[in-house]
Amino acid sequence: MTSPPTAAPGTVRLTTAQALVRFLAHQYTERDGRRQRLITACWGIFGHGNVAGLGQALLEAGAQGADAMPYLQGRNEQAMVHAAVGYARQRGRLSTHAVTTSIGPGATNLVTGAALATINRLPVLLLPGDVFATRPADPVLQQLETPWAGDLSVNDTLRPVSRFFDRIWRPEMLVPAALQAMRVLSDPVDTGAVTLALPQDVQAQAHHWPADFFADRTWHIRRPHPDPDELARATDLVRAARRPLLVAGGGVHHSGAEQALRHFADTTAIPVAETQAGKGSLPFDHPAALGGIGHTGTAAANATARRADLVIGVGTRWTDFTTASATLFTDPQVRFVNLNIAAPDAHKLAGHPLVADARTALDQLARALAGHRVPTAHEQQYRRDADQWRRAVDDAYAAPDGAARPTQAQLIGVLDQVLQPRDVLVNAAGSMPGDLHKLWRPRDPQQYHVEYGYSCMGYEIPAALGVRLAAPDREVFALVGDGTYLMLPTELVTAVQENIKIIPVLVQNHGYASIGGLSESVGAERYGTAYRFRAPDGSYTGDPLPVDLAANMRSLGLAVLRADTVDQLREALREARAADRPTAVYAETAPPDPTLPALAAHAWWDVAVAETSNRPAARQAHDRYRDAKQHQRHHL
Structure with missing residues (x-):
């Protein structure tokens, strides 16, 4: 051999x-x-x-x-x-x-x-x-x-x-x-x-x-500086604007530019709205913070966007949710400045490109704008809008009866009470990203971890493992709907095996709640979106399925705390946070209150509707769709 x-x-x-x-x-x-x-x-x-x-x-x-x-x-x-x-x-x-x-x-x-x-x-x-x-x-x-x-x-x-x-x-x-x-x-x-x-x-x-x-x-990892001519042109555009708005995207976080953004907002008083990926770029209580923008955004951010004559995008890809499918920025003369490390994104919306690292360029733009501040009337208007919005969130969070089943907004409000600033909230799909984008009050740049570029069901639990491995000193809550849980619960076994302390919060609403609402709005009448037995007519409108997802999590090795009321939910979350091993909280939610302004969509989203149908709901939906399409525009 x-x-x-x-x-x-x-x-x-x-x-x-x-x-x-x-x-x-x-x-x-x-x-x-x-x-x-x-x-x-x-x-x-x-x-x-x-x-x-x-x-x-x-x-x-x-x-x-x-x-x-x-x-x-x-x-x-x-x-x-x-x-x-x-x-x-x-x-x-x-x-x-x-x-x-x-x-x-x-x-x-x-x-x-x-x-x-x-x-x-x-x-x-x-x-x-x-x-x-x-x-x-x-x-x-x-x-x-x-x-x-x-x-x-x-x-x-x-x-x-x-x-x-x-x-x-x-x-x-x-x-x-x-x-x-x-x-x-x-x-x-x-x-x-x-x-x-x-x-x-x-x-x-x-x-x-x-x-x-x-x-x-x-x-x-390079930090490219802006081209001097691009920086000078961006500076001139900002100085000339009467109603500017800054939209913070995920690039702010990727660059670690949160402090640079805060300094920019402090010195210029330019209001800041945030995409899903950019949420948390400013603390929620900063005077210039307007919260989420676009289809899932706040009334304050979207009202400011409609008035804006200049929009400064920082690290954003300008997706359809952010632009409300090209219907949000309605001022006839609105212009865009796009600060982005990726040149293709910097040229979107026919904007003036500022191709550079977000932190580097924000620092240089702030210096170039030294002494400049937005007009007082603009600052007063967006602050009034922001204050009104914060009161709307308070109303959505309020749970007068602690013995009642929580709505999803009240559940988010209880999480807001329990989570500490350095805790992380992970979510990705369903109706919760929209409610979180509107309602969540981030206190730390890394507290809000919602994946919405792909909005992938099943992301939450495994991603929470990754977050906890990356930041073992932070408590990590994975906010999971029953639909997304059933798609990919397997890594709970890994959490148990490795004793990776995550806190899944499983919200049971018996189906695809987000798509159910969308289905209703486009004339599809919530078809195929509920987890129920078939009724005599063949539709899925019978009794809810006798599925016990809490028992399922327990069978995978987790400690599971059930919460049937608002008060029980608060105590369960606190107990899970204090636990020394993976612990889940299971809660069923009540239907949302349709009268709350915080829960309404404050901007449109283009989802094509059937042009012809023999069902009244679809015909009415197409009438609404045709009217909304008239407001779409290409920014040139």
Whole structure:
């Protein structure tokens, strides 16, 4: 029997998987003089496509020493990506996790999580197994056969949702591919999901690697300064405006620009509205804070938006929810200044671009505007609107009868009482993101963690794990509806296994409440949105299903506290917060009060309505839709 070849001088003989794991352990990011690991752990579910490659490599790396790569055991591949994304967002995109899966369904389960990461511009490294590069037997188990493309595999579904994709057909391909992957993960403009597809035989194949491949490597996170001419033009536009408004997006948080924004608002008195991703950019009680903007925004922010003659977008993508499907900014002469590190976003709405890092540019713009302040009449008007809105939120939060079942708004109000400023509230889908965007009162820049770029059901529980791993000193509440819970509860088992203290708050309202309301508004009459038995006419309008989701959570190992009333909810949340292990709170909610102004939609959203129908509800909805469409405009 021959002995393995000896490594050449200056090289290290490892398998491709071992080399990748060692390489990842030595990658760092640095911003503002602070250095941290880029990839701090690897989630994994193993099968024949990765068990002998990355599985063996992670086992060998262990959790100690300079080459350590901690391993985290997941239950669902999509959920593992959500956990990594939650971690990355909490760490300001400076660190993230890797995720490895087998070939086949494990790999394709990554697609939803990858889309979420890329849409929200949050870094995550995906390492799915792939077919045999050497084709010893063809096809292999779980291989997609495509007659016209022999090199196609199911992993190609990850191409459109990845910011960088490569397949490592030979070991030596890993070196340039791995470096490109790190470049994208650490790039503040291009970041998102990065996929390195790893054929299973290549993972296990040994190669002589240059030792320098495993040296510590630091990726500097740049803060581009604005172009002087762009800055001068933006300054002139702000000085000329009589009713300016600033819209803070997720880029404020990604840049760590919250203090710069606060100083800008303090010195100029320009009011600040926030997108879902930008919420918490200002404390809720700041004099210039107007809260959420757009279809799920506050009456104060949207009224100010309709009056605005200049809108300064900071780190926002200007999605349809933010612009109320291009109906919100109604002043005929309204102009836009878009401060964004990504040039495509800076040019949206035919705005004046200010392509730069948010913190850097806000600091420079504040200096350029030294001594400038908005007209007194504008400041007085938006402050009156903000005060009126705060009273509307007080009314929505109020629960006169502590023995009654809480409405969803009252539940949010109780959470507002119980959570401490450094606690984190995680949510993503259903009716709660809209109510939270309107009602939540953030006291810390990282308290509000709502994923609304993809609004992905199932995100909340795994993302809460990632947040808690990133910030073990913060209590993390995952606000979960019954619909989203049933889609992806699996990582509760991981929370129990690892004793990762999260607090799921499961809100039972017996169906898809958000889509039910939308369905009613567009003439679809809540069809197929309730979790109920079929009635004699075949519709889902019978009794509620006898599903006990509290018992389900308990069966997965959680402590579960039931709360039937407002007072019980308050006590249960406090008890869960004080617990030393994962503890859930289960509550059923009462229907919302339709008379409360805080719960109304204060701006439109374009959802196409049937142009013809034999049902009156659809015909009436189309009449309303036709009227609203008349207010849409292209900003030129």
